[in-house]
Amino acid sequence: MSACIELVRASRWYGPVIALNDVTAAIGPGVTGLLGPNGAGKSTFLKLVAGQLAPSQGEVRLLGRPAWGSPEVFHRVGVCPETDAFWEGLTGWQFLLALLRLTGFDEAECRRRAEAALIQVDLLPAKDRRIAGYSKGMRQRVKLAQALAHDPEVLLLDEPVSGMDPVNRRRTVDLVKRLGREGRTIVVSSHILHEVEAMTRRVLLVHNGRILAEGDVREIRDLIDEHPHTVAVRARDPRCVARAAVATPSVVSVSFGAEGEWVTIQSGRPDELYAALQDVAIEAGVGEMYSPDENLESVFRYLVER
């Protein structure tokens, strides 16, 4: 496997805090999941690879060049950052055109690629709306579109499905899998095992700034099954979501949030739960969902102690 991304004894600290500690890894074509609880060092890992930060020690290489200070690699690299940041006054269409122009395409090519990317993330009908008016899921999708629009060989996706509704979450997972099968090198970070598992079986487990394990996600899955998976869902009709959840055998508990629109569900079989949620997504008006990482944290505690 030829590695497009290489870290050799790379460390990064912010003042006295070590965010990434002596990490060595080589990542080649296909989808690789970067899995770890919040604060584990996933985002620092991706920022080092994306050349946003310089390593305090060691070496980080992207497409054979030092990741820090090599802007030319971004002809071939797409980055979907975790930060929800946009030039809010632009429409989705203008945002993509602007970033494609910054990648060096001529006007006709910018338009062609912007349209193709918006179709890929199912955002073409909303292309002329200002990003400021987009929902969380739409913002996430337009961010993904800008990472894909220049057809990069390497994709760095930081929590790409965070905030998406079930239907678009499914679509995005399928898209990432397809791009991985096409031979692109894709790194997807997440604190949700189920999300990563849906995209790939190859994972890097990050905890306290170190690579704790590297390999097949199934082993982790066996561990996680012992810990109920928590999903918080915001819906127009939270009772409809609750009914669908209760009808799913693996669901352990359902509770309503204080604000009225949120339902929190615990399940031993996340696959089953997500399928059930997808079935009622439109009827219940599911707008947003996320998974707190307590369950993954407990798995990491287990792994560290083992």
Place this chain on the structure above:
Amino acid sequence: MSRDTGRPLPFTAAARAVFTLSLEGMVWTRRSLVMSVLLGLPVLFAVLYRLTLAAKLPPSLSPVDLYGSIVAIYYVRNAVPLAALFYATALIADEVEQKTITHLFTRPLTRASILFGKFAAYAATTVSLTLPALAISFLLLTSTRGMEGVRAALGQLPRDMGVVTLGFLAYGALFTLLGVALRRPVIPGLLFLFLWELLVNMPGDLPRLTITAWLRSLLLHRPVEDGLLARIFTPGVLPAGESLAVLVLVTGACLALAAVAFARREYVLEQ
């Protein structure tokens, strides 16, 4: 356009793309609204002056002298440096604060081209907010004596516009450097403007250490009367050619240093 994917985008193409993206974002902001009031205020002065004349009240300044004061004292000494301070220190800081800098840093652009593109957008914004107001003030004040008055003073206008533009470039480059090099550049910038720049009133060669002395030396407007304003306004006149060269040099050197500092600096965005 054929793309060489082994190199960053060519400098001018990259800077132009950044300029286009930044310009609209810079024009339609609250900052530009405030600055358009600050930079357009002389139009109001000129209108009030004309109303004073129409009401047959005796003016204390001739219209040409008032115009000269607007250029030399209002614009060159105060409004231009202040506008430059608030725009140029924010060129990169705004992108960092809004975390949109990530989108620029993950494109095949050298950091120098990002900086120059944004600086060009700043210059275009400030100049386009200022020069029309300057021209309108000029017309309102010099036309008190009819078209003959306008014609007699017309030679000054392009020169004044040039000096104001140079002021935006020189101060803008300096404050861009401060904005890139310092975490909180506004206070040092204000200290520079309202303490350091007072050296312009000192004897000897000290005024040469200020930007304002070189800018004023390019203006033809001279003291209008005795008094505090006149005293502030009477530094020695430096040679015009030397002034022009120094201002261009200051602009170039500050921008080059800012580009170096920007290329080396890491931006750790808080999540």
